Amino acid sequence: MSRLQRAPVLRSRVGIFQLLPDNLWFLAHSNTMTVLPTSTSTLGQQLLREGRELLARGDREAAAQVLVRARDERDVVLAAHALIEANDLIGSFNNVMGLNCTISEQDDIFGFFRSHHSSRNPLRDYLADGWRTLSELMLLLEAVDQPLLRTPRVLEFASGHGRFTRHLVKALGPSRVVVSDVVPNAVEFSRSTFGVDGFLSTSVPESVQWPARYDLVFVLSLFSHLPSATWSRWLKVLYEAVAPGGLLVFSTHGIKAADFDHVTLDEDGYFFAASSESTAIDEQEYGTTFTSEAFVLARIAETVGADRLVHKAPVHFWNHQDAYVLRKP
Structure with a gap:
């Protein structure tokens, strides 16, 4: 995952809060007013509890107003989001995006x-x-004349908990998408939530068992986290998962990312730090990696052959990660 600072998204808040002298607060929405103590719970927890009570009473409109406000509180954001999505309330992201927004x-x-x-x-x-x-991704595939929508079978490797999977499923349908990750609950979440096939990866590249070969193997921001001991090994193994005529697409932290984070690459064009956003994977196996284009091209040449590279796009993903496309004959 890129550590790029994203521009803030402004959002208006709905409703009225008023603090009372006796350490009570009231929430005014629609025609409902509830008085709750604040001494034992956060504002988000109070709103979440109120939203659940309104849902239990069948007041969906009032519940939606309260839960949208609860969704603005960081400590209960996912709990409030889950209630809004599961009950298809006004304000749900599913109604706006037309896909499964469970997180x-x-x-x-x-x-x-x-x-x-x-x-x-x-x-x-x-x-x-x-x-x-x-x-x-669609723009990248158009550049090599292999449109995503015409791709029969896609493997999303290092898929996590479906940040991208949900959108891929909307484009292709679940039957054409397979996910894999080293974190067991990530694979199970995507299988049960999005209806895709999935299998567990390993920390040792050569131990991965491919159930099939795939027309597109998409590896977003894995090589931007790999130590030198497994970088080339993963490239070799992932290329083996590609079907004849298919593509391997992967991304890296390149020079722009290194400059952004004030990182100095070594003489080979490589830098690794044992730190990442993941709490589920050992930092020595999955840290933060920066590589020059020369480093990546050298690894491609020595691992699968320089002629397998059919396209490269600097700072393509998130205007921060470089993209490389390899084709298997």
């Missing part, structure tokens, strides 16, 4: 957005980021 509590990428100082609306930023990735 896992274990999603480290959402956690990145939620904790980042530049993200004023982490839900919108997270969902929009996946949509942006889809458009950038």
